[in-house]
Amino acid sequence: MEPIPTAPPPPVTFGEAFRFWLKLGFISFGGPAGQIAIMHTELVERRRWISERRFLHALNYCMVLPGPEAQQLATYLGWLMHRTPGGIVAGALFVLPSLLILVALSWIYIAHGQMPVVAGIFYGLKPAVTALVLHAAHRIGTRVLRNGWLWGIAVAAFVALFAADVPFPLIVIAAALAGHLGGRHAPQRFAAGSGHGGGGVRGHGPALIDDDTPPPAHARFTRAGLVRVLLAGLALWVLAMAALAAHSGLDGALAAMGWFFTKAALLTFGGAYAVLPYVYQGAVEHHQWLTGPQMIDGLALGETTPGPLIMVVAFVGFVGGWTKQVLGPDALFAGAALAAAVVTFFTFLPSFVFILAGGPVIESTHGDVRFTAPLTAITAAVVGVIVNLALFFAYHVLWPQGFSGRFDIVSAALAVAAAVALFRFKWGVMPLLGACAVAGVLLR
Template sequence: MTQIDTSRPSAVDTGNRFPTIGEAFRVWARIGLLSFGGPAGQIALMHRILVEEKRWLGERRFLHALNFCMLLPGPEAQQLAVYIGWLMNRTLGGVIAGVLFVLPGLVAIMVLSWIYALYGNVGVVAALFFGLKPAVLAIVVHAVMRIGSRALRNGPMIAVAAASFVGIFFFDVPFPIIVLGAGLLGYIAARMGSGAFVAGGGHGAASGAIVEDADTVLGAEIPDHARVNAGWAVRVGAVCALLWLVPSALLIAVLGWDNVFAEIAIFFSQMAVVTFGGAYAVLAYVAQEAVGNFGWLAPGEMLDGLGMAETTPGPLIMVTQFVGFMGAFRGAGTMDPLLAGTLGGLLTTWVTFVPCFLFIFIGAPFIERLRTHVALSAALATITAAVVGVILNLAVWFGLHVLFGEVVGYSGFGLSVDLPVLASMNWVAVALFVLAALALFRFKLGTATVIGLSAAAGCGLYLLGII
């Protein structure tokens, strides 16, 4: 996670004013349009604009908010936007910040989904996505290395990551079970006095955040609405919960459990509460369920969607909108496929992001009680270690379907695993993957640049008749 300099004086921590709603709206719209580069880049962007440029809050308060968001399931950058928006302009400010952070990506992914559904099999479009897939694979491998280097600081953490990979790759252990199991292990170990799952530094350590006393961080000038108010939290939390759950319940009541819209609502609502560890960890779960269980996508199509999310503004988890779009597009029944896909994509985004507002508005007033809980911190650190194994599974799973033209399933002795047919190796894809990996690891190019170059290479190979 982005390292943030805490050596300079804090701006708002020394008394600067918060913005008006109009000022906040304009700045959050700007942040939403510029929020490329995944969570690290998005958090750095918010820090540059809100702390360094506008000086609406100080370094310590920004880190304090980031610490809290790291404790929650869901996209931490979007939740950080909601939290800071709430801190500066109450509930309306949080809603504005959260919506504007997601809106540009929602529109971009929707337009790309329409193009993909209508023209994805056209030669040059297919070639563009052929070139994109190896780059996305390299980005996921890069994420494994980056997150693993921060989270796996000792033997127990490495063992948790290894067990997580073996469980999900070889035995199809569901991602929610891995998250719950790892969290329970870390919690019990901490309660028993073990520091094994704290030394690796969970989310907070990965962020480079600091831990300070609440009064020191927030100071006497903390706005009244940011103080503990159980009544407000219950009221706003109830509204968010109803907005999240009622549409899903109505869909199930009207359409039945087996309808594609009901399946989308249920699946992505479940995902919203177990998405610890960032988007890459969740995507392993989404990819395997969307491809293997629901049949919404082919394996390569998940990589296409991830490429869209990597090159558009907004949280990386916006790729789920593409998944919901394609699932409803293909399961439209008597409905117009494009209309069904559009509704499916919007439904996916709704049930994925409304819980973020719920978690922030309920938890923000009680931030210190959560953040300073040692056993909870250990549980989250252990989940982070398990997530490394889950992301490694995602990299291997993607690699099998990008670098090989044929994969066969093997089941036996309790195992359930996909194995590549070595003779089907696609050497062009291998070459593009190696070049993309060199660009990321050796030359430190940005993800958007690597994806753009790789996609252009795919188009060039198509025009030359090589693919």
């Protein structure tokens, strides 16, 4: 066993951080839980760029925002280390590899139809994704669920979602209220990071941004800074919408996509699955950008590519751009790729604004239990939500035609093997996905 370091690592250059965020964009499989687990392993345990307590504090904030929490967490950490350019680079590189891969896969899907090799890859990857989500829930749960109170919140959240189908925003509100009351009457139970080796020598050694490291100058709250970020975000939105309206009018497909996915971005509490019914209703039933079966196929693509699962909207944009011929019948691919980029821009722009505007406020509260207690309770609730997501995946993987259909014993065996590889043998994400993809091709 290696000795625990006693000194923090050297300062991280912008170039070194850029290379890490680029790598993360290509390996961030497993949905938000898996992506957050990867960031924790790399940034807290191995590189020690930030302490666990500061990491969880930032994560708690991202959990309560609409939008993809893993991408927002990357943006937050990049901003904390290297100002606004660092945040933009971290957040953008979390998304861009996924966008490029999805555009390529969407083109293969729509132009060349179903391919047996691709179907085999998906067949092997889905059980692996199920195991990854369950493993990530275990890892986050062991860090967050430090006492019976937090366990109770996690169990209650799971039951509310699994048995009563309670909307995720109500679960967040209830958990925040429980944390607020718990923080007043039993603050030691809700202190962020208490009792589980946060930053400092007890855990992985002192971090570059440790528990007691004061916020850097750019992370201190000012009203002028808040106004600048809000105005910049609004200006980008207005300019982009104006350009789309000038191209094809406000009633054109591109402008309609921009407006629709702006609304969707503000409703994504609880991750992609919470907003998918809204996207399905608007994209399939109202705008008819794609069909229902195509939407399901797009979700399968989103599940098996790196980046946030909400990137399924890029598939929706690509197919919609192709179907509506937004740049004419002679430029189907260019129009579809443009539509995918437009949808991605409007889906993620609010996330950057939330982080760059709210980050300074959050940095001023990381030692205030009145603020951290509700967020700690929300994180505990999200553990229950992630377990529910793992069961959702397992249901669709093991009973592809529903409970009335056959039980897929081969997928079950792959899921068990993937879980053993993760829990027992500590496999990395990429080796696991590669092995399962090869197994899927051979089996199909």
